[in-house]
Amino acid sequence: MESPHKERFEALLDWAHKHGASLHPLLEVYEDEVTGFSLRVKPSATERLGSGFKAVSCPTSITLSYLNALTDGPITPSSTTPAPNTKNPAFPERFMNSLPPHVIGRFYLIQQYLKGKSSFWAPYISTLADPSQLDKWALPPFWAEDDIELLQGTNAYIAIQEIQNNVKSEYKQARKILKKEGFPDYREYTQVLYNWAYCMFTSRSFRPSLVLSESAREYVERLLPEGTKIDDFSVLQPLYDIGNHSWDASYTWNLTSEPSACELICNDSYGPGQQVFNNYGFKTNSELLLGYGFIIDPKDLSTGVRNQETWRPHNDYIHVRKRQHPGDTQGKGGEPQDFLICREDFWQGYSCRNRMGSDFVPNALHYQSHFSHWDGRLINDMVSMMATSKQLELFAKLPNHSLGDGSLGEELDPLVGMLKATLAQKIERDFVEFCYGRPNGGEKWEPETERQDLVRRYRDGYEMVFVNVLKAFKYSKEQIMALKAAAQEEVGDEEEDEEMEDGN
Secondary structure (H helix, E strand, O other): OOOOOOHHHHHHHHHHOOOOOOOOOOEEEEEEOOOEEEEEOOOOOOEEEEEOEEEEEEHHOOOEEHHHHHOOOOOOOOOOOOOOOOOOOOHHHHHHHOOOOHHHHHHHHHHHHHHHHHOOOOOHHHOOOOOOHHHOOOHHHHHOOOHHOOOOOHHHHHHHHHHHHHHHHHHHHHEEEEEEEEOOHHHHHOHHHHHHHHHHHHHHHEHHHOOOOOOHHHHHHHOOOOEEEEEOOOOEEOOHHHHOOOOOHHHHHHHEOOOOOEEEOOOOOEOOOOOOOOOOOOOOHHHHHHHHHOOHHHHOOOOEEEEOOEOOOOEEEEEEEOOOOOOOOOOOHHHHEEEEEEEOOOOOOOHHHHHHOOOOOOHHHHHHOOOOOHHHOOOOOHHHHHHHHHHHHHOOOOOOOEEEEOOOOOOOHHHHHHHHHHHHHHHHHHHHHHHOOOOOHHHHOOOOOOOOOHHHHHHHHHHHHHHHHHHHHOOHHHHHHHHHHHHHHHHHHHHHHHHHHHOO
């Protein structure tokens, strides 16, 4: 690694080690052309690291989050000492009491950035992307508008609008409070810095319940104000967060070996010069794009054998949010449930099946090819709304294995027909909308930047979900092409209308 990066990361390592963190002596931080700053086995190593080695350890005392805003400094969890005084927080009382923990945590990161070298976390913050270099840290919600428009018709495009509105609203409310409270240098807390802090937490942080040991959680719960839950915010873990995500990395986040520390245990072996990976769990390409700024291409997903089962991974899904009616309380906290439509068959051992919950058991209806690409919970939800009492009774008695695509009985076949018609109508409508949003009106398009190429690859995988589901509904190749053509024709009509308006 070249200076000045080398100096910054050496300072991070010195600081982290001084405060109880550790990095395996055969590992180093390096800059990878694709994944950026990463961990790898030193090329000079003379041995291979075998399964079960501790790659990195991060004590709670160097983490950065909302918790530190409560005490305006580092916390050192202990089961024998009382929680530190939270009567002198980093921000005014009104600010601390009226804003969500995740917003306060972002503002605390900004505060530490503004403190420069006087911040306890200065060595860590110096290794984060520079807020002035937008292209180095901007996730899709903060891309240039022209690049965002390339995502039209996808889940990412819809989510970006929501994120932008939320981030602007959060910042405006928080900044307004600081101003009214006469907080020193409140003008330095800019929208750009809040966007930066959002991206740092979104792409690098971890859920406290997953990375805080039992003793640390008990300590933290004594800190939290009444009504605040441990996962209402996330935590940044210096040094630990350098490990990049790999969909198939076998790992353990060990919370028991060291009091108040989280260890990354790698259950794979790595040779000299190889990058060492963490694993953030199952995430769709839409989630990876929005939260981390990358996707996993099919060519990067090899076929192999895991746990004696055939493992055929893929990463392309469409997120479906059921329309919420007044009074509905779907999902936790009243949020609408997020269902998935997958490119392949849900029931072939894919990890996405776990998203439905361990208690979900598919039956003969779910296994039919028309429905096998759809989240089983969504199918069950539709059955509960569309079925008669007799059909519900028969549905509950269906065997938990495939019966093929044949008849499920005289009573159930009408229900199956209604389900097919409803889902086929939705997927066709969404496909046309997706095609309508294609760059260059659907004509041949050559990406001019790495970001545009990322969008192209994301859209290619997204389209394959539609195509495979339409094929399951017996759409021919010609019918699918006709839907594309219809969308392209709509684009042409709209452009013609705009030209006429401009002429008038």
